[in-house]
Amino acid sequence: MRYTCMRKKLLFFTALLAVTFFSAFHGTIGFSKLKRSNGPALKSGDIIFIINPAGQGKAIQLATKSKYTHVGIVFIEDGKTYVYHAVEPVSKSTLSDFISMSEDGTYSIKRLKDQGLLTDKILKQMSSEANLKLGIHYDLGFNWSDEELYCSEYVWKLYDHALKIELGKLRPLKEFDLSHPKVQQIMKQRYGKHIPYEEKMISPGDMYNSTLLEEIKLQ
DSSP, X not given: OHHHXXXXXXXXXXXXXXHHHHHHHHHHHHHHHHHHHXXXXXXXXXXXEEOOOTTTHHXXXXXXXXXXXXXXXXXXXXXXXXXXXXXXXXXXXXXXXXXXXXXXXXXXXXXXXXXXXXXXXXXXXXXXXXXHTTTOOBOTTOOSSSSSBOHHHHHHHHXXXXXXXXXXXXXXXXXXXXXXXXXXXXXXXXXXXXXXXXXXXXXXXXXXXXXXXXXXXXX
């Protein structure tokens, strides 16, 4: 009887020790995972690029010699991350919904090197303009007017209007590679015989390569 009682106590303390050890170990693993995923956070004003060759995407890649086909700008609102971007029409999407537009779910983040320029006042101004332009139709003709907007034009103008800086050099259509049959097909559909070779444009690739931006790696 005495042996049985001692054996039960031994089993109890052994089990208690095992549970305590497991809990401590499990908590450590959980903390490590949290720490590893707690890399540089997205900020308002960050620019996010994705790749999707569907639709006109392949023609954009061929003409601009860049893999990037779509771009949006990030704004943090009430602790949630949103991406404003020009599709049909100009829209506000959750980060996950925007990333889901990527062909393989990957994306790249670029950030203004001089973060001191993005004061609360400037970010508020940019956010206000971004919201005012929600619902504007997508610009299939890639014109430089504000009546319709394409993705890189939308983000480029937000920075230009707020800070008077150019995130990428504007180039006339004729400076892009228009030789591929896919590009020729898209231009024929959009313009017919009246191709606006002198129209200045900003491509996602030229914006991505801006020396005013730096790439941010999220962990």
